[in-house]
Amino acid sequence: MAWEKKGAHSAKKPDLNGIVKDAVVCHLCGCSLHGSVYTNDGQAYCGENCYLKKMEFHLLESEIGAAYLAFAEALAKTLDMREHETGLHSKRVACHTMVLAKHFTDNRGILRQVYWGALLHDIGKIGISDAVLLKQGALTKNEWLEMRSHSQKGYSILSAIPSMRLAANIVLSHEERYDGTGYPHGLAGEDIPWGARIFAVIDTLDAMISDRPYRKGA
Structure with a gap:
């Protein structure tokens, strides 16, 4: 698949409960992220829509x-x-x-x-x-x-x-x-x-x- 949904540790290291200790933001829209997010290449996204938009930009x-x-x-x-x-x-x-x-x-x-x-x-x-x-x-x-x-x-x-x-x-x-x-x-x-x-x-x-x-x- 083009994306994987998992804990936000690709952007910030989560605690043992899978909750991000320090707030991270969506790489595209900038909204705050907590818990489970979409991640790819070390960047975190708030959801599938933002991740897919990111993929379009190179076109x-x-x-x-x-x-x-x-x-x-x-x-x-x-x-x-x-x-x-x-x-x-x-x-x-x-x-x-x-x-x-x-x-x-x-x-x-x-x-x-x-x-x-x-x-x-x-x-x-x-x-x-x-x-x-x-x-x-x-x-x-x-x-x-x-x-x-x-x-x-x-x-x-x-x-x-x-x-x-x-x-x-x-x-x-x-x-x-x-x-x-x-x-x-x-x-x-x-x-x-x-x-x-x-x-x-x-x-x-x-x-x-x-x-x-x-x-x-x-």
Whole structure:
């Protein structure tokens, strides 16, 4: 995982009860920390949101980039809220996908595209009806056809932005599976775009601990 939750001893040595003797502050927002916090590389953070924000900063090269990121994250958060996702699903999988991608490349441009693609992977669900997206229980054949169209809808949205072509391909292929059983094109193995393969690993792990209505009863 990209982070670990434990006692704040990475920033200050805790006493035997696990409570920080001297107050420490979040490395990002500056709020006081006590007890259990998120830690990484010797720095302490008040929670997952601040830790994930810290990971994004290296992607930003200008105020325009920062505004672009803020808008994209607001859109992703809106999609999460519509699907009643708890926590920070889109941002979480985007940051963790980027962490995994960094084991294979240090190209900032590619990492930025991987982040965008992972963050906006479900943008096509804007075009999926609430009756299907929020249905409790198994979907009918026609409902599955509608649900499965979200990756192509998302590609249509992002591919219209010249600076997001690689990210758009990740969105298009994020539901493909290595054995060829995914959609929309049934790609297999290395025919699946590299970024989409990495994203699939992270999203699968995230799905195991998430409550996604349309999976119930499937």
